[in-house]
Amino acid sequence: MxxxxxxxxxxxxxxxxxxxxxxxxxxxxxxxxxxxxxxxxxxxxxxxxxxxxxxxxxxxxxxxxxxxxxxxxxxxxxxxxxxxxxxxxxxxxxxxxxxxxxxxxxxxxxxxxxxxxxxxxxxxxxxxxxxxxxxxxxxxxxxxxxxxxxxxxxxxxxxxxxxxxxxxLASVGFTQSVNSSDFERFNKVYRFLVKNFNKPIKLEEVAAVAGLTPTAFCRYFKERTKKTFVQYLNDMRIGHAKKFLIEGKMKISTLSMEVGFNNLSNFIEQFKKSTNMLPSEYQEKYGVKKKKAI
Missing domain, CATH: 2.60.120.10 (Jelly Rolls)
Known part of the structure; x- marks a missing residue:
């Protein structure tokens, strides 16, 4: 869109x-x-x-x-x-x-x-x-x-x-793409990810949205976002996870699946890499009671 x-x-x-x-x-x-x-x-x-x-x-x-x-x-x-x-x-x-x-x-x-x-x-x-x-x-x-x-x-x-x-908020890569001639292509990819981030996404699938081969897409994506596709997708999922953690309405094991991480340990690893905190520590920072955690 x-x-x-x-x-x-x-x-x-x-x-x-x-x-x-x-x-x-x-x-x-x-x-x-x-x-x-x-x-x-x-x-x-x-x-x-x-x-x-x-x-x-x-x-x-x-x-x-x-x-x-x-x-x-x-x-x-x-x-x-x-x-x-x-x-x-x-x-x-x-x-x-x-x-x-x-x-x-x-x-x-x-x-x-x-x-x-x-x-x-x-x-x-x-x-x-x-x-x-x-x-x-x-x-x-x-x-x-x-x-x-x-x-x-x-x-x-x-x-x-x-x-x-x-x-x-936005990455350097995104704001550079706003003024580039291929912003419409990048935006198609972005909106596809917003709609499907919580589902398994194959590289071939998202590359097709951009009209590129998987190899060309990886190069194209890294040039514009300064991140690999997997890093970018994980960051998007972590962004949604932060919101769910602050709301405190579900267990961490449940919300990790809600945002697209099928493996809890991988979610915790990626969350700590992004925030330098465990999910439970992030909740504590925002005053969410510990019983809401794992």
Whole structure:
């Protein structure tokens, strides 16, 4: 599935825009737009897709997406039950990258913001106290007009630039492919993996999706992601496993199979390689009771 180009519903002469969404569930599918986006989740939870990153999101999450970076916030299935009474609510700040082109962005005082905007091309998730501080500022200054709209955005970006608690989401390989001539081919492979990651996938099968021989596909994939196909698939499965671990609704032995690892010891080995933690330690980090583990 090719990402949908989203035309944001703002006046063409507005370089900074604020948008609050309050729905039973988020409705925008896998999409991209030229504007840089800052998103603060007020209510709701589910799965976050940013480039080739997959992970869970929760209330209070704050992320920044650079221009043209495909992304989607997909609510969990209970939000699609009309009787659930659940809501998906967020505050979004959109601004056009042209705002920071020319002399302004080259000022020495803008060095931090210049680096932040470059990092945002892979998506940034803020964590810890930095996340809380940024979310509070967004809520407090949301939708102000006049010159305050500009000064508040600069203050917000400086706050983000100085934060040392954050995670980069998409891989270098994915963001390079976004601007390449064969992005449609790569995206077909990516969407195939998103749909089938929890099933056994043969190399010949995914190579056929790309229209390549297995040998050519391995070379093609490694050039664009800097990872082997097996490494990439394991990372995708680990991303989903993290979400299930935090939810704490199933045993580790069960969820390892849910995300495509048929061998529990292999899942634990791959999880530790990716996170430097055992699955049970990861749960403990997020306050999940140990009885939820193996």
């Amino acid at each position: 090719k990402p949908l180009y989203q035309e944001l519903p703002f006046a063409v002469d507005n370089y900074i825009n604020f948008y609050r969404e309050d729905l039973p569930h988020f409705i925008v599918p896998w999409h991209y737009h030229p504007e840089i986006e800052i998103m603060c989740i007020e209510k709701g939870w589910g799965t976050r897709f940013v480039g080739d990153h997959i992970g869970g999101y929760e209330e209070g999450d704050v992320c920044m997406m650079g221009p043209q970076l495909p992304h989607e916030w997909r609510n969990d299935k209970e939000f699609f039950d009309s009787d659930s009474g659940l809501r998906a609510t967020c505050h979004c700040v959109y601004f056009r990258k042209e705002l920071f082109e020319g002399i302004l962005i080259r000022l020495p005082e803008m060095a931090n913001i210049r680096e932040l905007i470059e990092r945002s091309r892979r998506g940034i998730k803020f964590t810890g106290e930095s996340r809380e501080r940024i979310a509070r500022y967004i809520r407090r200054t949301f939708n102000q007009n006049g010159i305050e709209r500009v000064t508040n955005l600069l203050t917000l970006l400086e706050m983000m630039a100085e934060a040392d608690e954050y995670e980069i």
